[in-house]
Amino acid sequence: MIILIDKKGFVLSLDAAVAVVLVTIILMGSAFFFLKTNETFIVNMQMLRVGSDITAVLQADGTLDTLDPLQIKSGIEEILPISYNMRMLINSTASSSIIIVETESAQTNKKFIVAGKRFFYAVQGGNAYPSAVTYEVWPK
């Protein structure tokens, strides 16, 4: 104790240094989470844009109008970036059931899914049918 009283400056400095180390660890931790969240944010936004753009392209080039799952799947696979999976659920007055098109048969693990919806007017054989497509995109 006497030794420590003699070295008050040293003890104070040691205490402060420990405090700095602790605070730096806290800072690094929060910086890590900050960067990780930022990265996730960008990836999620990109997935959302990919889903929206692919659906818009398939709507514009008439692929969605066919309501043919094989053609739509082929259309998706042609432009979907390889790191994502996509599913479309098409609800059309031309079909009595919901048409499901997906690039992966089921989700194998819990991943974040982004989703959106677009309406379209399916023209088949001179008749037109109001339809809606819900798209879902998730990482592989």
Place this chain on the structure above:
Amino acid sequence: MKKAVFFTLSLTMFAFIVLSLSFIFAGNAATDDARFMELASINRIYDLDTSLQNSFSKIFSLDSEMTYTASTTEAIFQQKIPFNFTRLNNSFNNLRNFAIYNDKNVQVGLLPNNVSLRVSQAGIVNWQNISKNITEFMRTNSTPKSYSFIIDFFEINITSCSSSSASGNFSFSVAATGGNGTSCNQTLSINPLQDASVEISLGTKSLTVLFSNYSASVNARDNKVALTSRINYADTGVKPKIFLESKINITVPGLIAKKYGDLRIA
């Protein structure tokens, strides 16, 4: 001793600065989720809005029996009179009801009984008085440079053709063709601030093209005609957009996000 105190104080200050930074980082990370939700909601509104506009545009081009194009200097409308409103209205309502039923955030206005198209940058409005077989062109914020109407009466003979106008430098022309080689061609240079008219008789029926203060109308009454209308205007610089005067409202619950959109058809 003073050096040690100074050193300790410096370290403490540094620790406070680092701690503050960590709070800022943590705060930023927490708001990212909220920002993603906002942007995702805006994306959802964008998706619903653009897809509905595309669908209504498709309906209009399929069922209105009208074609419409606009360049930087001229708008051309081709249509049949009487206007087939029933078919267009049925298709419009089918999609409208489907959209409202499938997404509670979507509200689409009814198609007005008198269809009105607006050529945005050119400031021209084409208005159909469907019950009276009148198509009218009005200016909103610009002055057209000339009007030209081409009328086909589907083989009904034109018996006479007359015009009245005050002379000026505004170009106003009507070219009509009927059966048995009959026709009516009136190319007038008129005073745009004075009234002008062209009257085409078809025996017991007649058609009138009226001009008044830069607005023009074709009154087909009980005739069946194919009409091509060309309106020239000062160069708009950019290609004008054509809107149908009906609204789409889209809201996303939980966010203060709403979009009130016109229906763009070209």
